[in-house]
Amino acid sequence: MSKPVEFCTCTDRDCPFNPVNHDQGCTPCIAKNLKAGEIPSCFFNIVDPEGKADRGAYLRKDFARIVMEME
């Protein structure tokens, strides 16, 4: 059994890919994000910890825009 992902800051605990709902660590989340052209929420939370930015659909372009706005 995998260890829990203690550094995961995703707040969507209803998501089936959230590590609280299985024992496969980040793998299901990363796989889903790669397939959908998205960036995991933990990356958004690092650059926008207060959640002030419009995260759009969590797409790569949304992440890039926020990075440019915040940094």
Ligand code: SF4
């Ligand atoms: S990749 Fe996904 S599961 Fe892993 S820490 Fe980030 S949000 Fe959590």
